[in-house]
Amino acid sequence: MHFPTLLLLLIPTVQAINEYTTIANVPKPGACGNSGTLPGGGWIANKACGYVMGTAVAGQRFDVEKTSSAGFHFGRYRGTGGNFCTWILPSSLNLNTGVSVGSSCSDATASAMCDRNHFGKDFDSPPHQGDGAITVPLSLVGCPGFYNYFVDSNFLSGAFQDPVPFNMATTTGGGYRYTTRDGQASMVRATVAEYGQVIWFFVPRSCIAAQLPGGLNNDGGDGC
Structure with a gap:
């Protein structure tokens, strides 16, 4: 019962x-x-x-x-x-x-x-340093840009999503921040002429690999 x-x-x-x-x-x-x-x-x-x-x-x-x-x-x-x-x-x-x-x-x-x-590797600077300032400058001309890459909370792999609507040829002040754990996508920033704003987005790492220095940082312990 x-x-x-x-x-x-x-x-x-x-x-x-x-x-x-x-x-x-x-x-x-x-x-x-x-x-x-x-x-x-x-x-x-x-x-x-x-x-x-x-x-x-x-x-x-x-x-x-x-x-x-x-x-x-x-x-x-x-x-x-x-x-x-x-x-x-x-x-x-x-x-x-x-x-x-x-x-x-x-x-x-x-x-x-x-x-x-947990989500990235090959950062431009150690934890709590950089704060979005450009320490690894980039030219992004010729690279496709995407607003998103991650697909799930494991952050082990992804897929390029949401192509940026602006003209990559008119971006200036490009800078590198980190690469996804699967090594396929890199988070970058640039000033977008159409918006007059700094915008962050992903590009294929292969498109910028030749511009990246050796010794990128993989220290953890960033914390909240």
């Missing part, structure tokens, strides 16, 4: 959270020393004010697990070809589009992402 009750007790509960639509023209985070606007959508990163890991392009979905006091959201980005846990900038979501979904990104995942070696 009590067996059904026991079964109910063994079924784990799934916390309900809200999922929202991502938007364009997102303000860069002043809390991280940035200014300007991101036309394509808000940056996604390994932590608040951390390493850029892509762009939550407008019109996709994001599940909010938690929000920091500064307004950064941690949760699941459901993008064009990716579906993984990450942080997103404040003001990146249309808060009028919320729907209830099940929780799927844990504190353990957020903690693992604090170590930059």
Whole structure:
């Protein structure tokens, strides 16, 4: 008589959270020393004010697990070809589009992402140095650019997604930041003439390999 009750007790509960639509023209985070606007959508990163890991392009979905006091959201980005846990900038979501979904990104995942070696290798500088400044200059002319590469929360491999809509031939001030763990994609930055803004995006590492110096940094322990 009590067996059904026991079964109910063994079924784990799934916390309900809200999922929202991502938007364009997102303000860069002043809390991280940035200014300007991101036309394509808000940056996604390994932590608040951390390493850029892509762009939550407008019109996709994001599940909010938690929000920091500064307004950064941690949760699941459901993008064009990716579906993984990450942080997103404040003001990146249309808060009028919320729907209830099940929780799927844990504190353990957020903690693992604090170590930059969890998602990348061959960084331009040791942990807590560089802060996005150009230490390895690049020419990106002739390279294809993509807003996104990662596909899941393992960050072991990926696929180029969301081609950038601007003309790579007019970019200036190119700089290298890191390479994905599979060695196929590199995160770079450049000033985009059409926007008058510094934009971060991925290019094939093979396109810039000849410009990279030896001795790129693989120290871990970045922390949160």
